[in-house]
Amino acid sequence: MPAKVMIVDDSKLARIVAGKALAELQPDWTKVEAASAAEAMERLEEGPADVALIDFNMSETDGLELAAKLRVLYPDMPIAIITANIQDEIIARAREIGAAFVPKPVTADGLEAFISGAALTLRSQRA
Amino acid sequence: MSLSVDDNLQSELAAMGASGTWHWDIAGDRLHADHKFAELYGLDPETALAGVSPQIFFSAIHPDDRPRIRIAVAAILAGAETFSKEFRVIAPDGQILWVHGRGQCHLDAVDEPVRFTGLLVDVTERKRTEDRLRIAQTAGRVGTFEYVDGFATASVSDTFCRLLGLHPAPALPSQTINGVLRGGEEPLIPGPYAGEAPGTLNGTFQIVRNDDGEHRWIERRGEIVREGNSYRLIGVIYDVTHAKMLEAQLRELNDNLEARVAAEVASRQSVEDALRQAQKMEAVGQLTGGVAHDFNNLLMAISSSLDLLRKRVGDDPQVVRLIDNALAGTKRGAALTQRMLAFARRQDLVSEIIAIPQLVEGMLDLMRRTLGPSWPVEVDFPRDLPPVVGDANQIEMAILNLAVNARDAMPGGGTILVASNCEHIDIASSELAPGSYLKLSVIDTGFGMDEDTLARAVEPFFTTKGVGKGTGLGLSMIHGLAQQLGGTFTLESRAGEGTTASLWLPAATAAEEQSDRPSDDGCDAPTQLHKLKILAVDDDSLILMNTSALLEDLGHTVFEASSGDEALALFAANSDIDVIVTDHAMPGMTGAELAEQIDEIRSNVPLILATGYGELPPGFRSGAVKLGKPFSQKALADALSQAMATA
C-alpha cells in the first residue's frame, strides 16, 4: 500500500538526504519535492499527498506556518517538522499543530518513529 | 534491576584500578554506585548499589570544585556527550584526593539523554606529577604537542603557542604552526597529507616568531607512537636560540681561526716565494758577476793592447782613428760590465760630481725605449740646481728602476715626470743631516699605494709584482744607495692618487767640486818614473802578458808570476823588486793573501791590487793601491806613482 510523501525543503541536498532515509524505510513510497511553501501548495493542487516532511527554516513562509495551513486543509495528514533548530519552543509549537519533530540531519533512525506512525495512521484511515 | 551486566563491568573496572564507578539513571532519577565509590564517598555499599539520590554525586566533592562539576553534569543531562573532569573528593577520613571523573551520556534514538555512567580514578599521584611537569615545562619554557596523523590540527600547550609567538589555543592547524618556519625545512608538525611518519622527532627549526617577528631557533624532541596503520606524535619544543648564538659565535671564532691560519700560511708562503726569488736573483747575480769579471779581463787585454798599438803605428790618421774607435768600444764594454757588476752588487760606489739634469738628459733615450710609447717621460729641472756627489751609474739605475715602477703603476699608460729641486734641511732628522739636498723625484699618476703597502714598500723582498717580475729588492736597494750617499729615499702615495718617489742626494760642496776635475783617461803620456823592477801577478796569462807589456812600455823591468806561490818564490829570489802589481781574484791564494805573505818577507813593499770586484777583505793593509780592472796604461802609471809615493 504505497503512499505519497511530500518533502518541502529549500535545500536540494536536504531533500536528497530526506528522500534517501525515506527510501530506506519505505522503498515503495513515492515522493514529491517542493523548494518552498508556495511550491508545496502548487504541488498539492496537482495531486494530494499522504504525508508531509517540512523543513522549518525556510524564507518567506516557515515550516511551522506551512504545517499549520496543511493541518487546516488536511486534518489527518501525518506531518513532520524537520530542523536542526531543536529549541524547546519550536518543538512545543510543532506539537501544538499536531506535527511530529524530526531533527536534522535526517537519518533513517531519526525518521523511523514518525514514518511507522504515519504508516499505521494511513492504514487505519484506509481501512 | 538490569544491573547485573553493569555489576560485572564495574567489578572489572574496579579490578583495573578504578576508584569507583557510577550509573546515573536519568529517567529514574537514581544514582547507583559500586562499593569503591561508596567507600570513597562514605556510603553504605548496599544502599549505594541499590540506588541513592543523584545529588549524592556532589556530596563528597570539594566545595571549591562543586559548582563547576554541577555545571558540567547539567550539560551532560542536557545532552553533552562526554564528561571528563578532574576534581577533589574529600574522603571520609578527611583526606583530600584528586580524582578524574570520566563519563558518557547515553542517548536514545531521538538524542534524549537516558543514563550517565562513568568511573572515578584516583589521580592524586599523577596530579602531583603533572603539577611538577607543568611547573617544569613552564619554568623550563617547554611547549608540548600531540598530533595524530591524518588531522589538520595538533593539540598544543600554551607555552608551545607562546614559543612560536602564536595566540595560546589548545589546538592549532598544522598550517598555522608550520607558517612560522623560515622555510625550506621539514614541517614542525606534519600536515594531513604527510603520509609516512617522520623518521625522528629530533630536529632543530628556524622560525620567525609570529607576534614580534623575531628569528628564533626551536628544538623539537619527542616520540613517535605507532597505532596500527596510523601514528601519533607526542613531543616538546623549546627555544635554543641562545645556545645557537653561542654556537654560531664559537663557529665564527673557529672560522676566523682558520682564516687567520690561512693568512699566516699564505704570508709564510709569500715570504718563502720571495726568498726563493731572492735566491734565484742571487744565483743570477753570481753568474753575471762571474761572466762580467771574465769579460772585464778580456776587455782589459784588448784595451791595453790597443793602447800599446796606438803608440807604435805612428801618425797615420786613418789607423789612429780606427784604433780610437776600438778603444771607445772597449770603454763602452767596460761601462757595460760595470752595470752588470753593479747588478750583481759587486761594485764599489764611485764618488763623482754629477749634474743631475745632464745625467737624466743622457739617459732619456734609454728610459723611453725601456718604458714604451704609452708612458712619455717629461723632465722638470729648475736652473742653478747644485751638482751632487755620487755614482752616476748607480743613480741612473735607481732612476730607471723608479721609472719602471711608475710605469707598472699605470697599466693604461700615462706621463712619468722626472723632476728635481733643491731642499734645505735645517734640523737633523733620523734620515737626514742638516744641509742642502737635491730632491730628485719620479712621479706617476697611477693607482698609488695604501698606507699598509706604503709602510712596507722599502722592506727587502716586498713586492707587489708577481713572482718572477720583480726582485722585491729594487726600492730597498735604492734606499740603501741613497743612505750610502748620505741622503735618503722617500715615498709619498695615496691609493688611487699616484706615487712620488724621491731620492734625496746631498748637494756637492764647493771643495768637492774643485777637487773633481774631469780628466782625460785616454792615452796621454804616462807620468815619468825611474825604471822600476816590478813583479806582475795574474792567473790569467792573457792579462799577465798584457800588464807586462804596458809596464815594459813604460820602461820598467817586469817579473811575471801566474800564481801567488810563484810570486812568493820570485819575490824571495829577487830582493830588489820595487813594487808588486797583482790580481786579487786568483785561485789558491788571493792577491790580498799574497800581500800578507809578502809583508812577512819584507814589509811595506808597495803593492797595487787590481780587481774588478768592489770588495776588499776588511783590514786590508792601508799601503796598497787599488786599481780597477780594466785599467788603462795611464791608470796603471798613476797607480804606480801613488804606490811609490807611499813607500
Place this chain on the structure above:
Amino acid sequence: MIPIDVSLSELERDALTEIVNIGVSRAASNLRKMIGDQVFLSVPAIEVVSQTRAARLITEREVSDLVAVRQDFTGAFAGRALLIFPEENSLDLVRAVAGSELSADEVIEIEQEALAETGNVILNSCLATMANMLKRSLSMSIPQVVRGTGASLFAAEEQGTEEGLVLFLYIDFAVRSRDIRGYIAMIMDLPSLAILKGLLEDFITRVVGDDLP
C-alpha cells in the same frame, strides 16, 4: 577595552563553555551523520574580544581566504553566528557532506547550498542548545554563505555603530583523513552580551544552587 560588566567570571565562562559544549556535541553528532566519518571537535575555547582582535585571531591562524556560513539570531539576545573555515576546505566539505559519488561539476553546482545546509545544522545545534539551556528562545535567519578575509568577515557593517564584541569560540573541528577544520564565532553587541551574562548567572544559580561560592 572590554568593559567590566561583560567580562565573564570564571564560573560564567565555565558555564558558557559547557553550554556551547552541549551544542558542539550535537553539532559533532550531526556532522558525523552528514559526513559518515569521524569528526573531532575540540573543547571550545571562549574569549570575548573586539571584532578587530577576532579578525586578527583568525588571520593569524588562517592565511588563505575564508568561507563563512552566517546566521543572524534575535530574541532575548541578538547577534550573528559564523561558521568559518578556510576556502580551500570548501569543496572538500561539500564532497564529504554530499557524498563522494558526485562529479566535480556537481560538487561546484551544489557547493553554495551544501555549505549553507551544513552551517545551518551546526549553528542551529549550538544556538538552539544555548537557547534551551538558558531558557530563552531565539529566532534564526536563513543561512547565508559569505567569502572573504578574516578582516572582512568581522568588519562592523552599520556605520556609526560602535564596534561589537565577539564571543569568539575556537572550536576546531577536524575530520579524520580530510583537511577540514573550522571555527565558530558569535558576534554580539554590548547590550546582548550583558543579557547573556545575566542569563548565565541565572543558569548557574539554577544548576549550582546552594553550592555557590
